[in-house]
Amino acid sequence: MVAATDPQAVAAPDALPKPENRVWKKFRRHKSAMLGGVLVVFFVVIALLAPFLPIAAPEATDWSAVRQAPSAAHWFGTDEIGRDVLARLIWGAQASLLAGVVSVGIAVLVGVPLGILAGYFGGWIDAIISRCTEALLAVPFLILAIALAAFLGPSLTNAMIAIGISATPLFIRLTRGQVINVKVEDYVESARAIGLPTRMILTRYILPNVAPPILVQATLTVATAIIAEASLSFLGLGQQPPAPSWGSMLNVAKNFLNQAPWMAMYPGISIFLVVLGFNLLGDGLRDALDPRER
């Protein structure tokens, strides 16, 4: 009888590399995942460096340079009131990434504990949590986010809250299912047998073992959340002007398609690349973390 230890450590003789290394190795061989990682890191870096880059102020208007095509002075052109599109894109990256990460953070912080409670304890706790989850899942993600953002009032913060709440049921359902699988494993059984308090079983045995699929889902949901934020901003329910955001840039750009197509081109490409990055990263993580394919 093996006492409560990490199951992977028990199963693997000392000669094998540690699971973290193995995952990293597998991940590095995954070319598309690496590409995803590079894309994500690139956008994170430019978002963080935005204040230090030699670019125009994102809200500085220049009436002598309205809707100018891309040139040496303005690489990506200027918008309808002469603001530099590149500068707004770089600052917009901040809003997009922040929205993606914060809303998924909310969803994980609320959804995972509720999913663990429902999965581990079952009974009426599970019944209540599961019914509420199903009810929320019945409302399409974006409709729910739009309705919440509409009632909360338009702002970037409220958009993040709305997207976060809309994504929460995904994490409750996923975590609950994982916990139900894990809680009948021998090592959880033995932890209970040696009399560990429930709190410790949940945090030391259940949580680490349900974490990988949650990490994968979180990465993929950041992609969804970034599109959702862009959609809300596009509709005018997210970041408020004049603060830059990719979605609101597109909203304005659609009125100047004929005269200034670059205004619409670059924000869309940016959304596409960053979302693609998170999607590739998530798919790669799923393959790397999948225990069946070792």
Place this chain on the structure above:
Amino acid sequence: MLAYFLRRVMIAIPTIILISMFVFSLQHLLPGDPLLVLAGEERDPETLEFLREKYRLNDPIPVQYLAWVWNALQGDLGTSFRTNQPVTELIAEKLPVTLQLAIMSLIFALAIGIPAGIISAYKKGTVTDWAANVVALSGLSIPNFWLGIMLILLVSVKWQLLPASGYVPPGEDLWQSIRTMLMPAFVLGTALAATLMRHTRSSMLGVLTSDYVRTARAKGLSERVVVLKHAFRNALTPIVTLTALLFGELVAGAVLTEQIFTIPGFGKLVVDAVFNRDYAVVQGIVLVTAVGFIVMNLLADMAYMLLNPRLREA
């Protein structure tokens, strides 16, 4: 079969009740007194009192909720503050427009997604498979409202092939109606095609290695018959379920697509209601979509049973 159906309906009821509670409580998220939102510029005390009575704002919240549900059950979801039209009437008016968009999008999605999925599974590991996957992943990553904007720029502004916006009812001029809806349906359809392709591929991969496919090949059947008749038919069941589940994505996608192509449908109604602070309409729409989703789920379950005889007997 009937017993199963009834059991499923029974499970759906508490979910619908919860949704109604949630939708009702949305209005309490509004900052400040909902009455002042309802009244708009109106500040006359008598009018305020009249509205307070009319919307039962003096009653305790549970009573308000029950009154709201009672009306909803009779098809009364309140009236739009903007147009003074009943919400149900507004929704019924816009629904056919979105239905046309949804059906045309689904045709695009199925016509692209399923063949792509089959081919990519059949040619697993080849360049074709890789290319199909890259296209699908890109389809999932492109915001479809941006795709719409770019298509308008190319097809309508540059080449002037198709109208950029508007709506023509099919009863008025069928050809013109399809032409106007072609681009929006393509935009919405491609997003769904990506999801469908990925699911078809993984479903087909599972089936292609099964014993009965090997048997079919051993019998000397042609590849065409093996793949399409033996493998695809069995891979189809999960795809049917998925198609029903795409309902949610379809409605949500319609919101942005209709906004870009100015199509006067359900999605445009949502956005207009949000901007006019027409909260009863927003609530009505959320409720109707959620119930629609649950019904679609039920239908998908039923289809699943019908397509899989092994489940039917159980």
